[in-house]
Amino acid sequence: MDFGFRLSPSSTVDLDKVDLSLYDRLAELDPGVRTCIGCGSCSATCTASAYSGMSVRKVLLGLQRGRMQEVEKMLSNCMLCGKCTMVCPRGINTRRLILNVCRLYANEEGDV
Amino acid sequence: MIYQGKQKIWSDYQKEIPDNHWFYVRSCIRQSFFPGSEKYFLKICRDMLGRDIYETEHHTTCGGIAYHCDTIPQETAMTIVARQFALMTEAGYENLVTSCITSFGNYTEILETWREFPELEARIRENLWKACKREFKTPKYVAHASDLVYKLRNEIAARAKYRLVNKETGEPLRIVEHIGCHYSKMFPHKGVGGAEYPCVLSGMVDAWGGEVIDYPERRHCCGFGFRQYLVKANRGYSVSNTHKKFESMEPYHPDAIITNCPGCPFFLDRWQYVIAEMEGKTYGKDGHGIPALTYEELAGLVLGVDPWDLGLQIHQVGPEPLLDKIGIAYDPAHKYDGLDEKALKKPGLPNVLKCC
Amino acid sequence: MDYIAVVGGGIAGMEAAAQLKALGLEPVLIERSEALGGHVASWHCLFPDLTPADKLIKDLESRLEGVDIQLGAEVSTLNPLRKGYSVVLSNGKVYPCRAIVLATGFTLFPAQRKEEYGYGIYDHVITNRDLEGWFGGNGDSRVPESPKAVGFVHCVGSRDIKAGNAQCSKVCCITAIKQAIEMKERFPGAEIYCFYMDLRLFGKKYEDFYIRAQRDCGIHFIRGRVSEVAETIDGRVQVKAEDTLSGKPIKVRLDLLVLMAGIVCNPDSEQFSKAVSMPLDDDGFFRSRNNIGDITRSDRPGVFLAGACTGAKTVPETLAEARSAALNVYQYLKGQK
Numbered sequence: 001m002d003f004g005f006r007l008s009p010s011s012t013v014d015l016d017k018v019d020l021s022l023y024d025r026l027a028e029l030d031p032g033v034r035t036c037i038g039c040g041s042c043s044a045t046c047t048a049s050a051y052s053g054m055s056v057r058k059v060l061l062g063l064q065r066g067r068m069q070e071v072e073k074m075l076s077n078c079m080l081c082g083k084c085t086m087v088c089p090r091g092i093n094t095r096r097l098i099l100n101v102c103r104l105y106a107n108e109e110g111d112v
Numbered sequence: 113m114i115y116q117g118k119q120k121i122w123s124d125y126q127k128e129i130p131d132n133h134w135f136y137v138r139s140c141i142r143q144s145f146f147p148g149s150e151k152y153f154l155k156i157c158r159d160m161l162g163r164d165i166y167e168t169e170h171h172t173t174c175g176g177i178a179y180h181c182d183t184i185p186q187e188t189a190m191t192i193v194a195r196q197f198a199l200m201t202e203a204g205y206e207n208l209v210t211s212c213i214t215s216f217g218n219y220t221e222i223l224e225t226w227r228e229f230p231e232l233e234a235r236i237r238e239n240l241w242k243a244c245k246r247e248f249k250t251p252k253y254v255a256h257a258s259d260l261v262y263k264l265r266n267e268i269a270a271r272a273k274y275r276l277v278n279k280e281t282g283e284p285l286r287i288v289e290h291i292g293c294h295y296s297k298m299f300p301h302k303g304v305g306g307a308e309y310p311c312v313l314s315g316m317v318d319a320w321g322g323e324v325i326d327y328p329e330r331r332h333c334c335g336f337g338f339r340q341y342l343v344k345a346n347r348g349y350s351v352s353n354t355h356k357k358f359e360s361m362e363p364y365h366p367d368a369i370i371t372n373c374p375g376c377p378f379f380l381d382r383w384q385y386v387i388a389e390m391e392g393k394t395y396g397k398d399g400h401g402i403p404a405l406t407y408e409e410l411a412g413l414v415l416g417v418d419p420w421d422l423g424l425q426i427h428q429v430g431p432e433p434l435l436d437k438i439g440i441a442y443d444p445a446h447k448y449d450g451l452d453e454k455a456l457k458k459p460g461l462p463n464v465l466k467c468c
Numbered sequence: 469m470d471y472i473a474v475v476g477g478g479i480a481g482m483e484a485a486a487q488l489k490a491l492g493l494e495p496v497l498i499e500r501s502e503a504l505g506g507h508v509a510s511w512h513c514l515f516p517d518l519t520p521a522d523k524l525i526k527d528l529e530s531r532l533e534g535v536d537i538q539l540g541a542e543v544s545t546l547n548p549l550r551k552g553y554s555v556v557l558s559n560g561k562v563y564p565c566r567a568i569v570l571a572t573g574f575t576l577f578p579a580q581r582k583e584e585y586g587y588g589i590y591d592h593v594i595t596n597r598d599l600e601g602w603f604g605g606n607g608d609s610r611v612p613e614s615p616k617a618v619g620f621v622h623c624v625g626s627r628d629i630k631a632g633n634a635q636c637s638k639v640c641c642i643t644a645i646k647q648a649i650e651m652k653e654r655f656p657g658a659e660i661y662c663f664y665m666d667l668r669l670f671g672k673k674y675e676d677f678y679i680r681a682q683r684d685c686g687i688h689f690i691r692g693r694v695s696e697v698a699e700t701i702d703g704r705v706q707v708k709a710e711d712t713l714s715g716k717p718i719k720v721r722l723d724l725l726v727l728m729a730g731i732v733c734n735p736d737s738e739q740f741s742k743a744v745s746m747p748l749d750d751d752g753f754f755r756s757r758n759n760i761g762d763i764t765r766s767d768r769p770g771v772f773l774a775g776a777c778t779g780a781k782t783v784p785e786t787l788a789e790a791r792s793a794a795l796n797v798y799q800y801l802k803g804q805k
Contacts, residue, residue, distance in 0.1 A: 327701070
């Protein structure tokens with residue numbers, strides 16, 4: 001029956017249901033990714049950020065919250081310029097991180 | 113769950129509730145939502161338990177709905193409330209008992225505001241005098257009607273014809289209690305048991321033989337809101353909140369829900385039909401829903417009042433499975449008889465939700 | 469003989485008494501409970517090096533030789549004398565004292581006052597102190613045998629004006645990290661979550677400890693304050709917060725929730741402040757003469773302050789203040805001669 005309204009989808013992230021396997025594999029390749037403090041300097045300096053919403057901070061957070069589609073979309077906008085690596089105070093190799101994520105995504109789809 | 117921990121909190125939030133002589137103010141909507149509830153509150157308190165409860169036909173809305181819908185400023189709501197106080201004063205009463213949770217919240221909020229800002233009270237007195245030449249004393253005690261039934265719960269239990277026990281198994285019925293947000297979330301000390309673990313309804317369930325269910329979304333709002341439901345485009349998130357509560361209580365297999373707000377039992381009842389139609393999902397046994405009752409209805413049932421006199425036929429979710437569990441006698445043939453045996457029209461039955 | 473009253477037998481009082489003795493003075497160490505060591509004695513090990521707490525207590529005790537220690541005794545009255553105070557104890561003893569060192573410490577915020585977290589109500593909600601007790605070998609039925617998920621709630625009763633304490637308790641962030649690491653080491657398969665508002669890791673080696681928790685232990689740090697805790701049908705704990713970095717509500721079910729109860733003023737401080745006519749600070753702690761250069765002296769001549777009785781302190785800060793207070797006493801008495 002159409003009531004003219006519907007159940008609203010919940011934006012709550014249920015951590016029990018989030019699949020962390022991709023993030024965990026990423027952290028195995030480089031444990032440094034776990035040390036992100038969410039400062040946002042990577043996004044602030046990002047060439048693509050202002051025009052496309054790309055943010056390494058959000059990529060890392062998205063991987064930990066099961067928001068894979070958003071992560072994939074963001075990453076497709078990265079220009080791999082490496083500026084984010086230069087500013088990261090934790091010394092996270094963000095450029096390698098991005099390439100690793102892409103590699104893991106590719107593996108997932110079976111076309112290495 | 114550590115019951116003693118809750119008891120400790122309850123002892124911190126004990127509210128003084130005078131035993132007798134109350135000025136009763138009705139709710140705007142309860143008489144059409146639950147036509148038997150206010151009537152049986154008065155019958156139980158007056159006729160069965162011998163209390164003096166006074167009401168007057170001059171009482172109006174407290175302005176709470178309009179205030180919460182942003183259609184009147186608080187000062188207007190205050191002047192309306194001041195007039196109710198004047199009616200109480202003129203009738204010679206000092207204790208105000210409200211049927212509606214939002215009224216209770218509204219009265220409490222206004223009295224607290226006046227306590228902080230006496231100059232505002234003075235201005236409202238002036239407004240009232242200008243508007244209708246009335247004067248008032250503020251009430252000595254403000255209670256919600258469920259506070260009073262909580263206070264009388266053991267007297268009700270002593271006269272009870274039924275207990276909230278499954279007559280087949282002898283097990284206590286599993287009851288979800290749902291407290292209206294405006295009861296104590298604004299002023300935890302004004303509610304029996306506070307705001308996080310209120311015991312106003314759970315105390316009744318305990319006293320009448322049932323078992324209270326504490327489920328993860330117990331404190332969650334039913335989702336009614338005011339504008340949220342009244343504007344059709346917003347109803348999606350109103351029903352979503354109710355849905356969230358049902359999903360959370362479902363694994364506990366509740367036999368009934370007891371509420372103390374005008375809006376909550378209406379939405380906890382009617383949305384079960386809407387959710388059933390939208391999602392094909394029902395929360396009771398075998399396609400039935402979970403009956404959502406007011407505390408007066410539940411009190412009436414344990415006291416042996418005929419379910420149809422209590423107005424349970426007006427509920428969307430059929431009360432019959434609950435009545436059968438307790439062993440309450442009812443005559444299906446008279447379900448849709450109104451007062452003076454005037455026939456109410458029999459409603460059509462929904463597609464998904466099974467309603468006897 | 470003229471004594472120096474040291475009120476409180478926690479680490480501040482112990483260190484102050486030891487220093488006073490070493491300076492040739494005659495301290496009397498007054499402790500209400502039956503043992504020395506205060507809060508630290510109930511702790512298992514200390515951040516950031518995981519030093520056993522009992523080792524520190526033993527070291528401090530070993531330096532108290534010859535000090536008059538009054539255990540199980542409270543200060544009943546403080547009567548001003550021409551020089552100093554007459555200190556009357558609950559055990560009937562009276563000490564004429566030239567000076568007083570208040571080392572009365574703090575109280576751990578009573579976590580049950582944050583009703584929404586359900587301490588004392590839900591089966592698997594404990595405090596930082598309970599967890600230390602469990603680390604120290606006290607059995608605790610609230611700690612499950614092999615938890616799969618454990619949460620830590622920072623700032624319980626800290627930075628919380630409604631709970632009556634606007635201040636940061638300073639040590640809870642690093643304590644949560646320490647305890648999270650210890651839990652991960654005991655239960656390597658468990659997911660550990662820390663719910664924080666800000667991470668305040670100001671001390672030496674603290675940031676290293678944090679990085680270790682992140683990188684080596686994979687502890688999840690979620691920036692968001694827990695709003696509500698509930699019990700699930702299987703007796704676990706459901707926690708709601710906002711993941712403020714993504715702006716989304718978040719929920720998770722846990723086998724154990726640890727509340728990082730904060731440091732609040734000792735309820736006795738009011739009684740002492742009245743007895744020596746010394747106003748309290750607006751946070752309820754004792755007020756130092758000066759919060760930068762003169763933290764261990766009060767406004768009253770002959771009354772000195774050491775440790776957490778003036779506000780939240782770490783162990784090394786407390787010990788340093790105790791030494792400073794002892795030196796203050798020494799110089800004060802020298803000036804009087």
